[in-house]
Amino acid sequence: MAKEIERAGILTVHICTIVPISKTVGANRIIPASAIPYPLGDPSKSREEERALRRKMVEKAFNAIKTKIDGQKVF
Amino acid sequence: MERKYRVVHYLNQFFGRIGGEDKAGTGPLGREGAVGPGLLFQEFFGHDAEVVGTVICGDNYFNEHPQEAKDKLLEFIKGYGPDILLAGPAFNAGRYGIACGAICSHVSDQLGITSVTGMFSENAGVELYRKSAYIIETKASLTGMKDASGKMVTLAMKLARGERLISPEEEGYIPKGVRMNYSADKKGAARAVDMLLKKLKGEPFTTEYCMPVFDRVEVLPPIDNLSEITLALITSGGIVPRGNPDHIEASSAKRYGKYDIQGVDQLRPDEYETAHGGYDPTYANEDPHRVLPLDVIREMEQEGVIDRLYPYYYATVGNGTSVANAKEFAQKIVKDLIRDGVQAVIISST
Structure with a gap:
Protein backbone atom coordinates (compact mmCIF):
# COMPACT_ATOMS: atom_id res chain seq x y z
CA MET A 1 0.00 0.00 0.00
CA ALA A 2 2.80 2.38 0.91
CA LYS A 3 4.32 1.89 -2.51
CA GLU A 4 1.09 2.38 -4.44
CA ILE A 5 0.20 5.56 -2.58
CA GLU A 6 3.66 6.97 -3.10
CA ARG A 7 3.50 5.96 -6.77
CA ALA A 8 0.38 8.11 -7.07
CA GLY A 9 2.38 11.07 -5.78
CA ILE A 10 1.52 11.27 -2.07
CA LEU A 11 4.49 11.00 0.26
CA THR A 12 4.09 7.97 2.52
CA VAL A 13 5.84 6.97 5.73
CA HIS A 14 5.57 3.38 6.90
CA ILE A 15 5.73 2.68 10.65
CA CYS A 16 6.21 -1.07 11.00
CA THR A 17 7.76 -3.73 13.18
CA ILE A 18 9.22 -6.08 10.58
CA VAL A 19 11.41 -3.66 8.69
CA PRO A 20 12.72 -6.27 6.18
CA ILE A 21 9.17 -6.77 4.87
CA SER A 22 8.67 -3.05 4.37
CA LYS A 23 12.02 -2.82 2.58
CA THR A 24 11.24 -5.78 0.33
CA VAL A 25 7.81 -4.49 -0.54
CA GLY A 26 9.30 -1.12 -1.38
CA ALA A 27 8.33 1.57 1.13
CA ASN A 28 10.74 4.49 0.85
CA ARG A 29 10.53 6.09 4.31
CA ILE A 30 10.44 3.49 7.08
CA ILE A 31 10.15 3.95 10.86
CA PRO A 32 10.85 0.81 12.96
CA ALA A 33 8.12 0.12 15.52
CA SER A 34 8.11 -1.50 18.99
CA ALA A 35 6.58 -4.93 18.60
CA ILE A 36 4.13 -6.83 16.43
CA PRO A 37 1.05 -6.73 18.70
CA TYR A 38 1.75 -3.11 19.75
CA PRO A 39 3.82 -1.26 17.13
CA LEU A 40 3.19 2.16 18.70
CA GLY A 41 3.09 1.26 22.36
CA ASP A 42 4.59 -0.80 25.13
CA PRO A 43 2.22 -2.31 27.67
CA SER A 44 5.05 -2.77 30.20
CA LYS A 45 5.26 1.02 30.58
CA SER A 46 2.82 3.40 32.23
CA ARG A 47 0.19 4.99 29.99
CA GLU A 48 2.05 8.33 30.12
CA GLU A 49 5.37 6.75 29.16
CA GLU A 50 3.67 4.82 26.41
CA ARG A 51 2.12 7.96 25.00
CA ALA A 52 5.52 9.68 25.10
CA LEU A 53 7.05 6.76 23.21
CA ARG A 54 4.27 6.96 20.62
CA ARG A 55 4.73 10.69 20.26
CA LYS A 56 8.44 10.15 19.65
CA MET A 57 7.71 7.69 16.87
CA VAL A 58 5.21 10.02 15.22
CA GLU A 59 7.72 12.89 15.51
CA LYS A 60 10.22 10.62 13.76
CA ALA A 61 7.67 10.02 11.03
CA PHE A 62 7.13 13.77 10.62
CA ASN A 63 10.86 14.25 10.50
CA ALA A 64 11.02 11.61 7.76
CA ILE A 65 8.49 13.62 5.75
CA LYS A 66 10.79 16.64 6.00
CA THR A 67 13.95 14.71 5.10
CA LYS A 68 15.37 14.45 1.59
CA ILE A 69 16.33 10.87 0.77
CA ASP A 70 18.08 9.30 -2.21
CA GLY A 71 16.60 5.82 -1.86
CA GLN A 72 14.85 3.66 0.73
CA LYS A 73 15.72 4.84 4.22
CA VAL A 74 15.10 3.42 7.68
CA PHE A 75 14.89 6.26 10.18
CA MET B 1 23.87 -50.16 4.44
CA GLU B 2 23.76 -46.43 4.09
CA ARG B 3 23.72 -44.61 7.41
CA LYS B 4 20.58 -42.86 8.56
CA TYR B 5 20.66 -39.10 8.06
CA ARG B 6 19.93 -36.95 11.10
CA VAL B 7 17.24 -34.30 10.69
CA VAL B 8 16.31 -31.30 12.83
CA HIS B 9 13.01 -29.56 12.24
CA TYR B 10 12.15 -25.89 12.91
CA LEU B 11 8.59 -24.94 13.89
CA ASN B 12 6.80 -21.86 15.20
CA GLN B 13 4.83 -21.80 18.45
CA PHE B 14 1.65 -22.88 16.72
CA PHE B 15 2.89 -25.93 14.84
CA GLY B 16 5.28 -26.67 17.72
CA ARG B 17 2.22 -27.15 19.96
CA ILE B 18 3.17 -24.37 22.39
CA GLY B 19 0.11 -22.22 21.73
CA GLY B 20 -1.53 -19.58 19.54
CA GLU B 21 -0.89 -15.85 19.17
CA ASP B 22 -0.74 -15.43 22.93
CA LYS B 23 2.45 -17.55 22.86
CA ALA B 24 4.01 -15.86 19.81
CA GLY B 25 6.56 -14.20 22.11
CA THR B 26 8.02 -17.57 23.17
CA GLY B 27 11.82 -17.73 22.88
CA PRO B 28 13.79 -20.56 21.25
CA LEU B 29 13.56 -24.05 22.71
CA GLY B 30 14.44 -27.60 21.72
CA ARG B 31 12.50 -30.87 21.86
CA GLU B 32 13.73 -34.43 21.34
CA GLY B 33 12.31 -36.19 18.28
CA ALA B 34 9.54 -35.11 15.90
CA VAL B 35 6.67 -32.77 16.81
CA GLY B 36 3.52 -32.00 14.78
CA PRO B 37 4.34 -31.82 11.05
CA GLY B 38 7.66 -33.52 11.83
CA LEU B 39 5.76 -36.80 12.21
CA LEU B 40 4.65 -36.48 8.61
CA PHE B 41 8.23 -35.75 7.53
CA GLN B 42 9.33 -38.87 9.38
CA GLU B 43 6.83 -40.94 7.39
CA PHE B 44 8.21 -39.58 4.13
CA PHE B 45 11.82 -40.16 5.21
CA GLY B 46 11.05 -43.76 6.11
CA HIS B 47 14.31 -45.52 6.99
CA ASP B 48 16.52 -43.03 5.16
CA ALA B 49 16.57 -40.43 7.90
CA GLU B 50 15.40 -39.73 11.41
CA VAL B 51 13.95 -36.53 12.83
CA VAL B 52 16.14 -36.42 15.94
CA GLY B 53 15.10 -33.06 17.27
CA THR B 54 12.70 -30.15 16.86
CA VAL B 55 13.51 -26.52 17.54
CA ILE B 56 10.70 -24.09 18.18
CA CYS B 57 10.46 -20.30 18.41
CA GLY B 58 7.51 -17.92 18.64
CA ASP B 59 6.89 -15.89 15.48
CA ASN B 60 6.97 -12.55 17.28
CA TYR B 61 10.10 -13.44 19.23
CA PHE B 62 11.93 -14.39 16.05
CA ASN B 63 10.94 -11.27 14.13
CA GLU B 64 11.48 -8.86 17.00
CA HIS B 65 14.87 -10.35 18.02
CA PRO B 66 16.18 -11.99 14.84
CA GLN B 67 19.84 -12.12 15.87
CA GLU B 68 19.26 -13.59 19.33
CA ALA B 69 16.77 -16.07 17.90
CA LYS B 70 19.15 -17.24 15.18
CA ASP B 71 22.09 -17.56 17.60
CA LYS B 72 20.14 -19.53 20.20
CA LEU B 73 18.48 -21.77 17.62
CA LEU B 74 21.83 -22.49 16.00
CA GLU B 75 23.17 -23.72 19.36
CA PHE B 76 20.19 -26.04 19.83
CA ILE B 77 20.47 -27.30 16.25
CA LYS B 78 24.22 -27.92 16.54
CA GLY B 79 23.57 -30.01 19.63
CA TYR B 80 21.64 -32.54 17.59
CA GLY B 81 24.50 -33.00 15.12
CA PRO B 82 22.19 -32.92 12.10
CA ASP B 83 22.81 -33.50 8.38
CA ILE B 84 19.58 -31.79 7.38
CA LEU B 85 17.45 -28.91 8.66
CA LEU B 86 13.82 -28.68 7.59
CA ALA B 87 11.80 -25.58 8.46
CA GLY B 88 8.03 -25.11 8.33
CA PRO B 89 6.40 -25.29 5.85
CA ALA B 90 5.12 -21.76 6.50
CA PHE B 91 2.50 -21.53 3.70
CA ASN B 92 1.33 -17.87 3.57
CA ALA B 93 2.26 -16.98 7.18
CA GLY B 94 4.62 -14.01 6.78
CA ARG B 95 6.38 -13.96 10.15
CA TYR B 96 6.78 -17.72 10.10
CA GLY B 97 8.08 -17.62 6.53
CA ILE B 98 10.70 -15.03 7.43
CA ALA B 99 11.79 -17.13 10.41
CA CYS B 100 12.01 -20.30 8.28
CA GLY B 101 14.00 -18.55 5.55
CA ALA B 102 16.32 -16.88 8.04
CA ILE B 103 17.11 -20.01 10.03
CA CYS B 104 17.66 -22.10 6.87
CA SER B 105 20.08 -19.65 5.34
CA HIS B 106 21.86 -19.09 8.68
CA VAL B 107 22.28 -22.81 9.37
CA SER B 108 23.46 -23.62 5.83
CA ASP B 109 25.93 -20.79 6.11
CA GLN B 110 27.22 -21.63 9.59
CA LEU B 111 27.08 -25.44 9.63
CA GLY B 112 27.29 -26.15 5.91
CA ILE B 113 24.41 -28.63 6.07
CA THR B 114 21.39 -29.05 3.81
CA SER B 115 18.37 -26.97 4.71
CA VAL B 116 14.97 -26.82 3.05
CA THR B 117 11.81 -24.91 3.85
CA GLY B 118 8.43 -24.42 2.15
CA MET B 119 6.30 -21.33 1.49
CA PHE B 120 3.52 -19.89 -0.65
CA SER B 121 4.86 -17.71 -3.47
CA GLU B 122 3.54 -14.45 -1.92
CA ASN B 123 5.04 -15.10 1.52
CA ALA B 124 7.30 -12.17 2.50
CA GLY B 125 9.99 -14.74 3.32
CA VAL B 126 10.30 -15.71 -0.35
CA GLU B 127 11.70 -12.41 -1.61
CA LEU B 128 14.01 -12.16 1.38
CA TYR B 129 15.46 -15.66 1.34
CA ARG B 130 14.91 -17.33 -2.02
CA LYS B 131 18.49 -16.68 -3.05
CA SER B 132 20.02 -18.16 0.09
CA ALA B 133 17.61 -21.01 0.93
CA TYR B 134 15.84 -23.83 -0.84
CA ILE B 135 12.13 -23.00 -0.62
CA ILE B 136 9.61 -25.53 -1.88
CA GLU B 137 6.62 -23.69 -3.34
CA THR B 138 3.48 -24.60 -1.36
CA LYS B 139 -0.20 -23.76 -1.38
CA ALA B 140 -1.32 -20.76 0.68
CA SER B 141 -2.84 -22.86 3.44
CA LEU B 142 -2.48 -26.03 5.47
CA THR B 143 -4.30 -28.04 2.81
CA GLY B 144 -0.96 -28.18 1.03
CA MET B 145 0.83 -29.87 3.96
CA LYS B 146 1.16 -33.36 2.55
CA ASP B 147 2.27 -32.29 -0.90
CA ALA B 148 4.76 -29.78 0.54
CA SER B 149 6.19 -32.28 3.03
CA GLY B 150 6.77 -34.89 0.34
CA LYS B 151 8.59 -32.42 -1.90
CA MET B 152 10.65 -31.01 0.98
CA VAL B 153 11.79 -34.48 2.00
CA THR B 154 12.65 -35.52 -1.57
CA LEU B 155 14.66 -32.36 -2.18
CA ALA B 156 16.42 -32.58 1.20
CA MET B 157 17.50 -36.18 0.56
CA LYS B 158 18.78 -35.33 -2.91
CA LEU B 159 20.79 -32.43 -1.54
CA ALA B 160 22.12 -34.40 1.42
CA ARG B 161 23.27 -37.22 -0.85
CA GLY B 162 24.84 -34.75 -3.23
CA GLU B 163 22.61 -35.81 -6.12
CA ARG B 164 22.27 -33.52 -9.08
CA LEU B 165 19.13 -31.39 -9.15
CA ILE B 166 17.24 -31.22 -12.43
CA SER B 167 15.68 -27.76 -12.32
CA PRO B 168 13.70 -25.69 -9.81
CA GLU B 169 10.48 -26.44 -11.72
CA GLU B 170 11.06 -30.20 -11.65
CA GLU B 171 12.09 -30.26 -7.99
CA GLY B 172 9.32 -27.87 -6.98
CA TYR B 173 11.43 -25.18 -5.35
CA ILE B 174 11.43 -21.45 -5.99
CA PRO B 175 14.30 -20.51 -8.33
CA LYS B 176 17.34 -19.29 -6.42
CA GLY B 177 18.71 -17.41 -9.38
CA VAL B 178 21.64 -19.81 -9.78
CA ARG B 179 22.52 -20.77 -13.35
CA MET B 180 23.49 -24.38 -13.94
CA ASN B 181 25.26 -25.83 -16.96
CA TYR B 182 23.59 -28.64 -18.85
CA SER B 183 23.82 -30.23 -22.29
CA ALA B 184 20.86 -29.30 -24.45
CA ASP B 185 19.68 -31.29 -27.48
CA LYS B 186 19.84 -28.30 -29.77
CA LYS B 187 22.27 -25.46 -30.23
CA GLY B 188 21.49 -22.09 -28.70
CA ALA B 189 20.81 -20.55 -32.11
CA ALA B 190 18.22 -23.20 -32.94
CA ARG B 191 16.57 -22.83 -29.53
CA ALA B 192 16.39 -19.06 -29.96
CA VAL B 193 14.77 -19.38 -33.39
CA ASP B 194 12.28 -21.92 -32.02
CA MET B 195 11.39 -19.48 -29.28
CA LEU B 196 11.03 -16.62 -31.75
CA LEU B 197 8.73 -18.67 -33.99
CA LYS B 198 6.56 -19.59 -31.01
CA LYS B 199 6.42 -15.94 -30.00
CA LEU B 200 5.38 -14.89 -33.52
CA LYS B 201 2.62 -17.50 -33.53
CA GLY B 202 1.49 -16.36 -30.09
CA GLU B 203 2.29 -19.78 -28.58
CA PRO B 204 3.58 -20.19 -25.04
CA PHE B 205 7.36 -20.49 -24.59
CA THR B 206 9.81 -20.41 -21.71
CA THR B 207 12.74 -18.05 -21.69
CA GLU B 208 16.12 -19.45 -20.70
CA TYR B 209 17.14 -16.25 -19.00
CA CYS B 210 14.56 -14.36 -16.97
CA MET B 211 15.10 -10.65 -16.68
CA PRO B 212 14.75 -9.39 -13.13
CA VAL B 213 11.71 -7.26 -12.45
CA PHE B 214 12.39 -4.21 -10.32
CA ASP B 215 9.26 -2.60 -9.05
CA ARG B 216 10.56 0.38 -7.17
CA VAL B 217 8.78 3.64 -6.71
CA GLU B 218 10.72 6.82 -7.12
CA VAL B 219 11.42 8.67 -3.92
CA LEU B 220 9.29 11.79 -3.49
CA PRO B 221 10.88 15.08 -2.46
CA PRO B 222 10.47 16.04 1.21
CA ILE B 223 7.81 18.45 2.43
CA ASP B 224 9.27 21.35 4.43
CA ASN B 225 6.19 23.20 5.56
Missing part, protein backbone atom coordinates in the same frame (compact mmCIF):
# COMPACT_ATOMS: atom_id res chain seq x y z
CA LEU B 226 4.45 20.48 7.58
CA SER B 227 2.26 23.10 9.21
CA GLU B 228 0.41 23.53 5.93
CA ILE B 229 -0.31 19.91 5.09
CA THR B 230 -3.27 17.59 5.39
CA LEU B 231 -2.12 14.22 6.67
CA ALA B 232 -4.03 10.95 6.40
CA LEU B 233 -3.73 7.81 8.52
CA ILE B 234 -3.95 4.25 7.26
CA THR B 235 -3.37 1.03 9.16
CA SER B 236 -3.00 -2.60 8.16
CA GLY B 237 -3.37 -3.50 11.84
CA GLY B 238 -7.15 -3.87 11.58
CA ILE B 239 -8.32 -1.08 13.93
CA VAL B 240 -12.05 -0.71 13.26
CA PRO B 241 -15.11 0.60 15.10
CA ARG B 242 -16.36 -2.08 17.52
CA GLY B 243 -18.35 -4.78 15.81
CA ASN B 244 -16.30 -4.43 12.59
CA PRO B 245 -19.15 -2.84 10.58
CA ASP B 246 -17.52 -3.52 7.19
CA HIS B 247 -16.81 -7.15 8.05
CA ILE B 248 -13.13 -6.92 7.20
CA GLU B 249 -11.78 -10.46 7.17
CA ALA B 250 -9.41 -11.47 10.00
CA SER B 251 -7.05 -12.88 7.38
CA SER B 252 -6.71 -12.71 3.59
CA ALA B 253 -8.67 -9.45 3.62
CA LYS B 254 -10.73 -8.66 0.56
CA ARG B 255 -11.87 -5.26 1.78
CA TYR B 256 -10.90 -2.16 3.74
CA GLY B 257 -12.87 0.32 5.78
CA LYS B 258 -13.05 4.12 5.72
CA TYR B 259 -13.97 5.60 9.09
CA ASP B 260 -15.07 9.10 10.01
CA ILE B 261 -12.92 10.57 12.79
CA GLN B 262 -14.13 14.18 12.69
CA GLY B 263 -14.21 15.38 16.27
CA VAL B 264 -12.68 12.12 17.54
CA ASP B 265 -9.63 12.77 19.74
CA GLN B 266 -9.36 9.34 21.35
CA LEU B 267 -9.88 5.81 20.10
CA ARG B 268 -11.66 4.48 23.18
CA PRO B 269 -11.41 0.74 23.75
CA ASP B 270 -15.17 0.50 24.13
CA GLU B 271 -15.60 2.06 20.68
CA TYR B 272 -12.72 0.60 18.65
CA GLU B 273 -11.06 -2.80 18.41
CA THR B 274 -8.86 -4.80 16.06
CA ALA B 275 -10.26 -7.13 13.41
CA HIS B 276 -6.80 -8.58 12.72
CA GLY B 277 -6.53 -12.33 13.19
CA GLY B 278 -2.77 -12.59 12.89
CA TYR B 279 -1.58 -11.22 16.22
CA ASP B 280 -2.65 -11.36 19.85
CA PRO B 281 -5.38 -8.66 19.99
CA THR B 282 -5.13 -8.11 23.76
CA TYR B 283 -2.90 -5.01 23.58
CA ALA B 284 -4.64 -3.35 20.62
CA ASN B 285 -8.05 -3.90 22.18
CA GLU B 286 -6.85 -2.46 25.50
CA ASP B 287 -5.61 0.66 23.74
CA PRO B 288 -6.14 0.97 19.95
CA HIS B 289 -3.56 3.80 19.85
CA ARG B 290 -0.89 1.14 20.16
CA VAL B 291 -1.65 0.41 16.50
CA LEU B 292 -3.19 3.65 15.21
CA PRO B 293 -1.62 6.74 16.85
CA LEU B 294 -4.64 9.05 16.59
CA ASP B 295 -4.17 10.52 20.08
CA VAL B 296 -0.73 12.02 19.49
CA ILE B 297 -1.51 13.08 15.94
CA ARG B 298 -4.55 15.04 17.16
CA GLU B 299 -2.37 16.58 19.82
CA MET B 300 0.17 17.63 17.21
CA GLU B 301 -2.59 18.93 14.94
CA GLN B 302 -3.79 21.15 17.79
CA GLU B 303 -0.22 22.34 18.37
CA GLY B 304 -0.10 23.33 14.71
CA VAL B 305 2.63 20.87 13.72
CA ILE B 306 0.40 19.87 10.81
CA ASP B 307 -2.49 21.89 9.44
CA ARG B 308 -5.09 19.17 9.49
CA LEU B 309 -5.69 15.48 9.97
CA TYR B 310 -7.79 14.07 7.14
CA PRO B 311 -11.33 13.50 8.49
CA TYR B 312 -11.26 9.77 7.75
CA TYR B 313 -8.84 6.99 8.41
CA TYR B 314 -8.57 3.76 6.45
CA ALA B 315 -8.04 0.28 7.85
CA THR B 316 -7.52 -3.17 6.55
CA VAL B 317 -6.04 -6.40 7.84
CA GLY B 318 -2.56 -7.24 6.60
CA ASN B 319 -2.59 -10.96 7.33
CA GLY B 320 -2.03 -13.22 4.35
CA THR B 321 -3.70 -10.49 2.29
CA SER B 322 -2.72 -10.85 -1.35
CA VAL B 323 -0.46 -8.29 -2.91
CA ALA B 324 -3.08 -7.76 -5.63
CA ASN B 325 -5.76 -6.89 -3.06
CA ALA B 326 -3.48 -4.56 -1.11
CA LYS B 327 -2.58 -2.79 -4.33
CA GLU B 328 -6.21 -2.41 -5.29
CA PHE B 329 -7.14 -1.00 -1.84
CA ALA B 330 -4.35 1.55 -2.10
CA GLN B 331 -5.35 2.58 -5.62
CA LYS B 332 -8.91 3.21 -4.46
CA ILE B 333 -7.87 5.02 -1.28
CA VAL B 334 -5.43 7.26 -3.09
CA LYS B 335 -8.21 8.57 -5.35
CA ASP B 336 -9.97 10.01 -2.27
CA LEU B 337 -6.71 11.38 -0.94
CA ILE B 338 -5.74 13.15 -4.16
CA ARG B 339 -9.24 14.58 -4.65
CA ASP B 340 -9.23 15.94 -1.10
CA GLY B 341 -5.73 17.41 -1.24
CA VAL B 342 -3.89 15.11 1.17
CA GLN B 343 -0.11 15.63 0.92
CA ALA B 344 1.26 12.93 3.20
CA VAL B 345 0.24 9.58 4.64
CA ILE B 346 1.38 7.58 7.65
CA ILE B 347 0.73 3.84 7.45
CA SER B 348 1.09 1.79 10.61
CA SER B 349 1.59 -1.97 10.41
CA THR B 350 1.76 -4.68 13.03
